[in-house]
Amino acid sequence: MNIVIAGGGVIGLATAWRAQLRGAAVTVIDPAPASKASHVSAGMLPPGNEQLYGQKDLLRLYMASRELYPSFVAELEEFAPAGYRRDGVLDAAFDEDALYTLDHQQAFQESQGVRAERLGPEECAKLQPAFAPALGGLLSPDDGAVDPRVLTAALRTAIESLGGTIVRRRVTRIDGHAAVLDDGDTVPFDRLVLAAGCWTHRIEGLADGAVPEIRPVKGQILRLHSNPPLLNLTARALSRGSSLYLVPRLDGELVVGATYEERGYDETVTAEGTRDLLTRVAEVVPGAGDLRFAEMNASLRPGSPDDLPVIGPTTVPDVYMAAGHFRMGVQLTPVTAEAMAAYLDDTEPPAHALPFTPLRFT
Structure with a gap:
C-alpha cells in the first residue's frame, strides 16, 4: 500500500x-x-x-x-527522544471565581477516573514557589506535557x-x-x-x-528562558474568567500562552499580543520579568x-x-x-x- x-x-x-x-x-x-x-x-x-x-x-x-x-511515546523513543513529561499539571486559582472553576474541574476529573488532589494556598506555594499567592489549586499528578x-x-x-x-x-x-x-x-x-x-x-x-x-484561528505564544527553570511543573493559572497556561521545559524554557483571535490567515506577531501575555504572566509569576525573552510566535490553529x-x-x-x-x-x-x-x-x-x-x- x-x-x-x-x-x-x-x-x-x-x-x-x-x-x-x-x-x-x-x-x-x-x-x-x-x-x-x-x-x-x-x-x-x-x-x-x-x-x-x-x-x-x-x-x-x-x-x-x-x-x-x-505507550505511543515509549514506542517512538526507540527511534529518538520525544520530549514527554508526566510529572503533573497544577491548576491554580487566583480569585474566588477560579476556586469555583476548580470545584467543577475536580468533579469532572473524578467522574472520568482521573486522579486529582485539592491543594490549599500553602501547598500551592510549596509546589510552585515562583507563583504569586494562590487561593488554592488542583494537582493532576498523572498528566504533564510534551515538547x-x-x-x-x-x-x-x-x-x-x-x-x-x-x-x-x-x-x-x-x-x-x-x-x-x-x-x-x-x-x-x-x-x-x-x-x-x-x-x-x-x-x-x-x-x-x-x-x-478548515478555518484558521490565530494564537500567539510567548517563550521565556531562565537557568535553572523558574517553574517546577506544567500549570494553568486561572483568574478573571480566563486561563493562562505555563509549560516549563527542562532546559529552562517557559512557554506561555495563548491568545485566541479570529483573524483569517494573519500570522503576524503583534505588540498587543506580546503585551497581553507579558502582563498576564507577570501577575501570576512575579519573577518572570527577570527572565530572558526568547521568542514570540503566532500560529494558525485548524478549526472545523x-x-x-x-x-x-x-x-x-x-x-x-x-x-x-x-x-x-x-x-x-x-x-x-x-x-x-x-x-x-x-x-x-x-x-x-x-x-x-x-x-x-x-
Whole structure:
C-alpha cells in the first residue's frame, strides 16, 4: 500500500509513522514539515479542558488519546527522544471565581477516573514557589506535557528510519490517484491523507463538499528562558474568567500562552499580543520579568465547521482526512494516528473515532 500524506505537522507525521508500522510505504509532502501550528504549540497535556464539557464523543476521544500517550511515546523513543513529561499539571486559582472553576474541574476529573488532589494556598506555594499567592489549586499528578518540537523531530526520524520519504514541496491539486506538487511534479498514491491544517481545503481537484473548510484561528505564544527553570511543573493559572497556561521545559524554557483571535490567515506577531501575555504572566509569576525573552510566535490553529476533529474517509474513494483539531492537535495525536492507520489498512477503527469522519458534513 502506497500512502501519500499531504501535510507534515504532528498529525500528518504521526499518521505516517503508525501507517508504516502496519506495513505501508509512506510519503509525507510538506514544504516545511512541523513549522506551523505544531512548531508553535506549547504541548500541554492536561487531564481535560472546558472544550470537553457536554461533548460526549470528544471526551471519549480525548480520554482514549490520554491513555495512549505513554505507550505511543515509549514506542517512538526507540527511534529518538520525544520530549514527554508526566510529572503533573497544577491548576491554580487566583480569585474566588477560579476556586469555583476548580470545584467543577475536580468533579469532572473524578467522574472520568482521573486522579486529582485539592491543594490549599500553602501547598500551592510549596509546589510552585515562583507563583504569586494562590487561593488554592488542583494537582493532576498523572498528566504533564510534551515538547512538540522534540516530538515532531522524533517522528521525522522514525519515518525516515523505517524507509519513509519526506518531500519538501506543497500539494496543490489532486488528479485521479496522483498528488500534483507546486513544482508540477506528481506523486502517485493508492491512498491519500489530507492533513494540511487550515490549508487542507485549499487543495484543488476534489468534488465540491468532499472536504469541509478548515478555518484558521490565530494564537500567539510567548517563550521565556531562565537557568535553572523558574517553574517546577506544567500549570494553568486561572483568574478573571480566563486561563493562562505555563509549560516549563527542562532546559529552562517557559512557554506561555495563548491568545485566541479570529483573524483569517494573519500570522503576524503583534505588540498587543506580546503585551497581553507579558502582563498576564507577570501577575501570576512575579519573577518572570527577570527572565530572558526568547521568542514570540503566532500560529494558525485548524478549526472545523463544528470545532471538532475531522478523522477518516471522505466521499472521494481512497482520499482521507485528518485535520480540524483546533486547540487539541498535540493532545489528540496518538488516537488520531491509530484511527487513521486502521482506516488506511481496512481494519476496524476504534469506536471512539467513528463520530468524527468528514462524512458528517455531507
